[in-house]
Amino acid sequence: MIDDAEAGVAFRHGTALDASELTQLARDAKAHWGYPPEWLAEWGDDLALTPDYIASHQVFVAESVDEDAVVGVCALAEHGDHWQLEHVWVAPASQRRGVGRALVDQAISVARARRPDLTIRVHADPNAVGFYERLGARRIGRIEAPMPGAPSRDLPVLEFVADR
Numbered sequence: 001m002i003d004d005a006e007a008g009v010a011f012r013h014g015t016a017l018d019a020s021e022l023t024q025l026a027r028d029a030k031a032h033w034g035y036p037p038e039w040l041a042e043w044g045d046d047l048a049l050t051p052d053y054i055a056s057h058q059v060f061v062a063e064s065v066d067e068d069a070v071v072g073v074c075a076l077a078e079h080g081d082h083w084q085l086e087h088v089w090v091a092p093a094s095q096r097r098g099v100g101r102a103l104v105d106q107a108i109s110v111a112r113a114r115r116p117d118l119t120i121r122v123h124a125d126p127n128a129v130g131f132y133e134r135l136g137a138r139r140i141g142r143i144e145a146p147m148p149g150a151p152s153r154d155l156p157v158l159e160f161v162a163d164r
Helices: 016-031 037-042 051-056 099-114 126-134
Strands: 002-004 009-013 058-064 070-078 082-090 119-123 137-144 154-160
Touching: 009 099, 016 037, 016 051, 016 058, 016 070, 016 082, 058 099, 070 099, 082 099, 099 119, 119 137, 126 137, 126 154
Parallel strands: 082 119
Antiparallel strands: 002 009, 009 058, 058 070, 070 082, 119 154, 137 154
């Protein structure tokens, strides 16, 4: 287990036994942004961290050292020519306490140690763009992500610069 004292968390690797709890954390974090219930229902499968997903990806779980509770998750996936940050979620009660930064820093550190030649990207929820930009990511594109009532909705694609 790796600790980040500043954020008050310890990291461990996710296991299949975490699937239900991590999926609920993802759903709670997404709902915290005030999305309509029909959008949250449509995203149900996308927000799931299944046992198979956890087994086939590098999944970092952040646990509060004070409360012995899961407070965040972040997954790292290799996609050929780049790394992808996926499922970056922080429990609503733990947001703005450094947990997200600590998770992303941990994932970036692992990615750079394993394959420093690959860039690191994230398809960001529009509400999280500022967070990733504060961590040093820059926008490089977008992907279409229409939803009922928002046909022109898209997700920014960001990339972390190599010298971060």
